Amino acid sequence: MSSRNQIRYFERKDLIGFALLAVLLMLVLPAFLDVFRLNLVGKYLTYAFVALGLVLCWGYGGILSLGQGVFFGLGGYCMAMFLKLESSDPESTAIQSTPGIPDFMDWNQLTELPWWWEPFYSLSFSLLAVILIPALFAFIISVAMFKRRVGGVYFAIITQAIAAILTILIIGQQGYTGGVNGITDLRTLKGWDIRSDEAKTILYFVCCVLLIGCLVLAQFIRRNKVGRILVAMREQEDRVRFSGYDVSNFKIFVFCLAAAISAIGGAMFTLQVGFMSPTFVGIVPSIEMVIFCAVGGRLSLLGAVYGTLLVNYAKTSFSETFPELWLFAMGALFIGVVLAFPNGLAGLFQRYIEPYMPAWYWGKSKQPDPSPPPEPKTPPAETDGPPEIQESNAPTVAKTKKETETETLKGGQYVPAD
Amino acid sequence: MFSEYTATELTAIFAMQGFAGLILFSVLVLMALGLAIIFGQMGVINMAHGEFMILGAYVTYLTSNIFSEFMPSLYEGYFFLAMALAFLAAFLLGILVEWGLIRFLYKRPLDTLLATWGLSLILQQIYRSVFGAREKGVSPPEWMMGSYPLTDLIEVPINGIFVMILTLVIATGVYLLMYRSRWGKQVRAVVQNRPMASAVGINTEKVDRLTFGIGCGIAGIAGSAFTLIGSTGPTSGQLYIVDTFLVVVFGGAQSLLGTIASAFAISQSQSTMEFFLSGSMAKVLTLLFVVGILMLRPQGLFALKIRR
Amino acid sequence: MSLRTEFVLAVEGLTVSFDGFKAVNGLSFYVDEGEIRVIIGPNGAGKTTVLDLICGRTQATGGSIKFRGKELTRMKEHAIVHAGVGRKFQNPSIYEDLTVFENLELSFPRGHSVFGALAFKRDAEVIAEVESIAETIFLTDDLDKSAGLLSHGQKQWLEIGMLLIQKPDLLMLDEPVAGMSVAERKKTAELLRRITEGRSVIVIEHDMQFVEDIADRVTVMHQGKMLSEGSMERVKNDPKVVEVYLGH
Numbered sequence: 017m018s019s020r021n022q023i024r025y026f027e028r029k030d031l032i033g034f035a036l037l038a039v040l041l042m043l044v045l046p047a048f049l050d051v052f053r054l055n056l057v058g059k060y061l062t063y064a065f066v067a068l069g070l071v072l073c074w075g076y077g078g079i080l081s082l083g084q085g086v087f088f089g090l091g092g093y094c095m096a097m098f099l100k101l102e103s104s105d106p107e108s109t110a111i112q113s114t115p116g117i118p119d120f121m122d123w124n125q126l127t128e129l130p131w132w133w134e135p136f137y138s139l140s141f142s143l144l145a146v147i148l149i150p151a152l153f154a155f156i157i158s159v160a161m162f163k164r165r166v167g168g169v170y171f172a173i174i175t176q177a178i179a180a181i182l183t184i185l186i187i188g189q190q191g192y193t194g195g196v197n198g199i200t201d202l203r204t205l206k207g208w209d210i211r212s213d214e215a216k217t218i219l220y221f222v223c224c225v226l227l228i229g230c231l232v233l234a235q236f237i238r239r240n241k242v243g244r245i246l247v248a249m250r251e252q253e254d255r256v257r258f259s260g261y262d263v264s265n266f267k268i269f270v271f272c273l274a275a276a277i278s279a280i281g282g283a284m285f286t287l288q289v290g291f292m293s294p295t296f297v298g299i300v301p302s303i304e305m306v307i308f309c310a311v312g313g314r315l316s317l318l319g320a321v322y323g324t325l326l327v328n329y330a331k332t333s334f335s336e337t338f339p340e341l342w343l344f345a346m347g348a349l350f351i352g353v354v355l356a357f358p359n360g361l362a363g364l365f366q367r368y369i370e371p372y373m374p375a376w377y378w379g380k381s382k383q384p385d386p387s388p389p390p391e392p393k394t395p396p397a398e399t400d401g402p403p404e405i406q407e408s409n410a411p412t413v414a415k416t417k418k419e420t421e422t423e424t425l426k427g428g429q430y431v432p433a434d
Numbered sequence: 435m436f437s438e439y440t441a442t443e444l445t446a447i448f449a450m451q452g453f454a455g456l457i458l459f460s461v462l463v464l465m466a467l468g469l470a471i472i473f474g475q476m477g478v479i480n481m482a483h484g485e486f487m488i489l490g491a492y493v494t495y496l497t498s499n500i501f502s503e504f505m506p507s508l509y510e511g512y513f514f515l516a517m518a519l520a521f522l523a524a525f526l527l528g529i530l531v532e533w534g535l536i537r538f539l540y541k542r543p544l545d546t547l548l549a550t551w552g553l554s555l556i557l558q559q560i561y562r563s564v565f566g567a568r569e570k571g572v573s574p575p576e577w578m579m580g581s582y583p584l585t586d587l588i589e590v591p592i593n594g595i596f597v598m599i600l601t602l603v604i605a606t607g608v609y610l611l612m613y614r615s616r617w618g619k620q621v622r623a624v625v626q627n628r629p630m631a632s633a634v635g636i637n638t639e640k641v642d643r644l645t646f647g648i649g650c651g652i653a654g655i656a657g658s659a660f661t662l663i664g665s666t667g668p669t670s671g672q673l674y675i676v677d678t679f680l681v682v683v684f685g686g687a688q689s690l691l692g693t694i695a696s697a698f699a700i701s702q703s704q705s706t707m708e709f710f711l712s713g714s715m716a717k718v719l720t721l722l723f724v725v726g727i728l729m730l731r732p733q734g735l736f737a738l739k740i741r742r
Numbered sequence: 743m744s745l746r747t748e749f750v751l752a753v754e755g756l757t758v759s760f761d762g763f764k765a766v767n768g769l770s771f772y773v774d775e776g777e778i779r780v781i782i783g784p785n786g787a788g789k790t791t792v793l794d795l796i797c798g799r800t801q802a803t804g805g806s807i808k809f810r811g812k813e814l815t816r817m818k819e820h821a822i823v824h825a826g827v828g829r830k831f832q833n834p835s836i837y838e839d840l841t842v843f844e845n846l847e848l849s850f851p852r853g854h855s856v857f858g859a860l861a862f863k864r865d866a867e868v869i870a871e872v873e874s875i876a877e878t879i880f881l882t883d884d885l886d887k888s889a890g891l892l893s894h895g896q897k898q899w900l901e902i903g904m905l906l907i908q909k910p911d912l913l914m915l916d917e918p919v920a921g922m923s924v925a926e927r928k929k930t931a932e933l934l935r936r937i938t939e940g941r942s943v944i945v946i947e948h949d950m951q952f953v954e955d956i957a958d959r960v961t962v963m964h965q966g967k968m969l970s971e972g973s974m975e976r977v978k979n980d981p982k983v984v985e986v987y988l989g990h
Contacts, residue, residue, distance in 0.1 A: 023864050080544045160729040169479055169543045173679045174725055180676045181721045188714035241853055241862040244844055248837040255835040255901075258797060259849045260823035260908065269856045299676065303551055310548065343559035350552025354545045355538055 025239045028379020029370075033318050034231065041224045051213040058220040058288045060328040061227055062088075065281025067309040067320035068227075069274030072234055074306070075314035076243060077270045078250035079167065083175030084278050084305050086182050087150040089297035091279025093193075094149055096292040097133060098142035099202035099210075119201070124191030133192075139206060146283040147276050154275030155268065162264035162271075176299055183298035198293025202286065210287060223284045227321070230277050234317050237273070246270060307346070310353045313362025322361055447709055449588045455705025456594035457663045460601040461487075462697040464656030465674060466681040467608055470693045472649040473682060475625050476642060478536055479547040482554035483678065484671025486650040488561060489527060490520030490657020491666040495570045498661075510575045517600075517658045524654025525647045532646040537639070554672065561668040571665035578662070597659045604655060609690055611648075621645050680724045700724060749808075750775050750912055750942040751796070756805035758795060765791045767966040768805070773912070778943045780953045783963035784986060789946045790832060792963070793914050796944075797829040798822045809912065820854070828910030832917050832946075834897035838890030842881055842900060845889050846872045849904040871907060879903035879933065895926035899933065906937055913943045919952055931955055962986075 026034075045057055066084045074080045106115045112122040117129050135141045157178065161171055186193045194200065202210065209215055237243050245266055249256045257263050286292045295301065312323020327349070334342040357363060439447065465487055472480050480486075497516035501509045531553065539546045578596060581589040612618040623631040624638050632638045657666075664670065681700055685692030700720055707716035751773040758766045766788045773779050781789050794800040796807055798819040807814040814822055837845050850871060853862035876882045879899040884892065889900060898918060905913060918934065919927045927949070934943075934956055947953050953960065953974065960977045962969040970980040977983055 080547070082547075164729065166728075169473075169547065170683060170728075172479075172544065172547060173676075173683055174728060177676050177680055177721055177725055181718055181725070184714045184721075185718050188712060188718065237860075241848070241859040242856065244837075244840060244848060245859055247839055248848055251837050251839060252835045254799070254831070255837070255904075256848075257819045258799075258823055258829045259904065260820050260851065260854050262818065262820045262854075265856050266859075299672075303548075306548065340559060340563060343555045343562075347552040347554075347556035347559070350555065351535065351549045354549040354552075355535070358545075 023239055023241075025236055029373075029377055030235065031379075032377060034228070034235075037231075037318055037321060038224075038228055041227075042221065046217070046220070051216055054220050055216045055288060056332070057325070058216070058223050059285060060325050061223050061321070062281040062285040062288065063305060063308055063328065064227060064321045064324040065230060065284070066278040066305040067312060067324045068230055068234055068317060069277040070306060070309040071312075071314060071317055071320045072237060072246075072277075073270050073274035074309065075316075076238065076246040076250065077267060078246075079267055079271060080172045080306070081175045081271065081274070081302075082172045082299070082306065083179040083302050084274070085297045085299075085302035086175075086179050087154060087275040087278040088282040088285070088301075088305070089182070089186075089292065089294070090150040090153060091146045091282030092286040092292040092296065093199065093282075094136070094142055094145040094279075095283035095286040096199040096202060097136040098139060099205060099286065100199050101133065101137055102205070103201065103203040118194070118199070120194045120197070120199075121191055126191050130192055143283075146279055150279035150282075151272045151276045154272045158268040158271040159264075162267040165264070167267075176302070179297060179299050179302045183294045186294040186297065194293070196294060198291055198295070200291040200293075202290050205287070211290060216288065219284070219288050223288065226280055226284065230280065231317055231321070234277075237270075238317065242266065242269070304346075307350055307353065311349065311360050313360030315359060316362030319360055319362035319365075326361070446585075446588050448706060451706045451709050452702060453588075453590050453594050455701045456591075456598045457659065458705060459698055459701035460597040460659050461656050461663070461674070462678060462681050462701050463601050463605060463694055464652055464659060465678040466685070466693045466697050467605060467690070468649040468652035468656070469678055470682045470685070470690070471608070471612075471652070472646055475621055475645055477541065477543055478539070478646070479543050479550065480649070481547055481551040481675060482531070482557060483550075483650070483653050484673070484675040485554045485557035485561075486524045486528065486653040486671075487657040487660060487674065488666060488668070488671040489524050489557070490654030491660050491670070492561065492565060492570070492657075493520040493523045493654070494658045494661045495565075495572050495666060498572045510577060513575055513578075513658070517655055520654040520658045521651040522654075524657070525651030528647040528650025529643050531650070532643045536646060537642065540642075554675075558668045558672070565668070567668060569665040569667035569670070572661040574662055593662050597662060600655075600659070604652065605690070605694060608652070612690070617641075617644070676721075680721065680728075683728060684724050696724075748775065749773060750777075750810060751944075752806075752808040753792075753796070754806050754808075756792070756795060756802055756807060758791060758800060758803045764966050766795065769963070769966070769968055770805075771961055771968065771971065773942050773944065776940065776942060778938055778945065778956055778958045779961060780945045780947055780957040780959075781961045781963060782947065782950075782953060783969070786965075787963040788966040789963055790916055791966075793829060793916055793944070793946065796822075796914065797827055823908065823910075824854075826911035828905040828908050828913050830901050830905055830913075830915045830918060832920065834894065834901050836889050836892075836897055836900050836904070838888070840889060841886055842876070842889050842892070843872055843885040845900060846875055846903055846907055849907045851908050875903045875907050878906065878937070880929065895922045895930075898922065898926075898930070902933065902937070911941055913938070913941055915943065915945045917946055917948065919947065919949055927952065 041061070046054060049057065066088050069087075070081070070084060100118045104116065104118045109115045109117070109119065109122070112119065114122055114127045117126065121129070136145070157175070161167075161174065166174070186198075187196045190196070204210060210219065245256060245261060249263055249266060253263055282292070282296070285296070308324040308327050309320050310323070311327050312319030312321065330345065331342060334345055353360060359366070465483060468486070469480060469483050472478050472483075494513075494516040497519055498509075498512050501512040535549055535553065536546065539549060574593060578593040581591045582595075583589050610618075612621065620631070620636050620641050623634075623636060624641050628638055631641075660666070660670070677700065681697045682693060684700070685694070685696035703723065704716055704720045707719055710716075711719070749772045753772070754770045756766055756769045757764060769788075769792065771779075781792065783789055791800060795802050796809075796814065798814065798817060798821075802815045805815070809822075809825060809827060812825055814825070814827070817825070837848070840848070847864065847868060850868055852868075853859045873882070873885070876885055879902060881892075881896060881900060881903065884896070889897070892900060898921075902915070902918065915934075919930050922930060931952060934945075938956075945953075945956065957974055959972060960974050961971045962977055962980075962983050964986050969986060970977050970983050972980075
């Protein structure tokens, strides 16, 4: 009778999963890793924000964005602009021909700070901008697309094009953006040296807390009516529409939310790694972030975190030892996760491990039948391909079962009188 | 930005840039034709299409090396053989890929997108291991170099004209194949109603495989043309994939004419703006323009209104 | 000209053309308060397209559709639903990954905006309403089941239930008994009789016995146009109808 009661946001097994993740990230890893490695994990975790956003937007909403790097990058750049301005005070830039502006502007013969850099002197503005600018950008894109019913493959291609455009723009306008090197040499946050070991450790924990916060928010959305509408929309968009929902608004909402979450990740990346560059904006990083999400399981929030950690760990260790093999492995990962494991790590867990969990794990939630759950369904067919003509005047040679049946009935029961 | 030129100079600039954009146009059309067949007819998003093109380019590179090594007297004609071989190589690889990967993914366009992206990574690494990371240049045959002076100011590059004619021939061939041949009829039948097509005796698997192979083969020819404008590296194909997809979507996925028109619009605006702005800004403006139009007219320029 | 306002639905001169092919061509008909109207016609006559036009899935090329005096042709789908038009599709379209309860709950007319949905609470009213509808559509015992596990007939009922919970004034059903067993057909006819009390209904159906059972009036369509209209008895004896059906 579980579904009849009030909506439960956290079942026992969710609580256990969240608690385990928190313990792993905040106790186990800090206890066993040195600051360098911990900082590396912190960097991976910033990608987990993007993967988490993709679980909501792709896994639940069925909207595949190949441009999430754009929002990660925008969030990161907003943070980097603030930090760059702080480290470009007139004393430390005295040797420049125009002291007091970021070094790359000086190299590009700029003599004064562009007006749109000015607000980034303020930390509170910058922190707001980290979330609001990417969300606003996502809002503009998604309103333009979803209100006109552009979806599926077309949306994926256009977001990819936007990632390409933004990368070219950032690289091309190096006087304003730092170009291909990005915004580098970031030192302090309100006088606090972010490069020290102590700062790196603290920032790691900040990143973990923010990530868990986002996970909780995502869990709330998932269990909320909005989450069920997203699932419903993915399966039968027309039915949702004809149940009185403006489908595009829900898509816009989830896309903006995913963008905002990704942007938080980007800002944490800048803080922990100390720079931001167009390499995290473009087509390749954006699609790699999709694979983090897919490896974890496109329907699993916690899976997104584990998937991201696993793929990045593999990437780092492969690139250190066999750099040539990495692209093969990555390619195989893309193919394998689509062909063989459409629900990723989470799917494997649900299929092979979860059924054997004891009663305390399930709590009040209903334990499934002892037999393993059915093979995960392949994602529903999308209708982006060539449209089909439903009814046709052309004479048909064979008939589907249903048609034959109605046809017989017509013949059998409808006898017009002369 | 136009004020510093006289009217005749402007005409000449536009004409010259227009002709200079012809090769880009040809590459885009050939790439897009292959993609449009695969996407429009089969609903498959092939992110590895750029790598099929690069395969064609490498085959062209190898052929030209073999010619200059063993039969320098015949070098002038290598390009024609190279094109045929490029088509064949990409066609065979395409058939292999359809058999090993794509056929499991029909009706899941977003998944084909991810899986073929993985394929593209693997192909890139293979190219890197086989041909090295350095870019390979091909020296075009003598007769394709130089240009034909049209007026005092306007010169027409011969290779541009040659490639464009080639492209139009191939485009016409594709049109005839799709709309006039028995095979094209079968492809379209499979697209519109797969169970029905197989019920009337069309071997749908074979049709799918050939369609995918031919789409990839045309990309291989695009690779041959590509060697005339740039040198070939393992990741050169990736640079073209977004542009090509935009060409296809912009033109309306099922319209051959639309594909050609949109390739023309995109390559010409890119090429013309490059003269006045930096290359990167020209690209940004072109892409923004296309994305902007697509937001206003998502079905593309030439899509049919179809009853659903 | 002014329309008579006592009609629930007034369709006048409705036309839609797809690349020159007129799927519906100058169609006019009127549905009275509480009437059950059945649309019949050979395959490809444009029946489903008419429903698509009324509920906003397809944009009309010309003509007007007035529902209780409101012009529907320029309204968005969800606004048409809020005006009181409900639509069942030909193939059962339900959310297979959700439970039967959740399927019905999503159609409950509350929390339709994003923020409304965020604030949505599953309160006693929702639960009571879902349970009462479930009883009507014979699914009380399956509320916690995943909807994908239902039989074809049960899925059809579930979709009808999802419409009922919206409390529409005009209900449009596209082949509600297609693919059902004889027993399920009987039950469905009984279900339809019960739920059509107090509302107007448009039904597309091929099963002539079923049509005779439920129809107040019948509209026969052929090649996008109205061929005949009236009581079942009259339509049956219309020579034009006989020719179309036998000649097809």
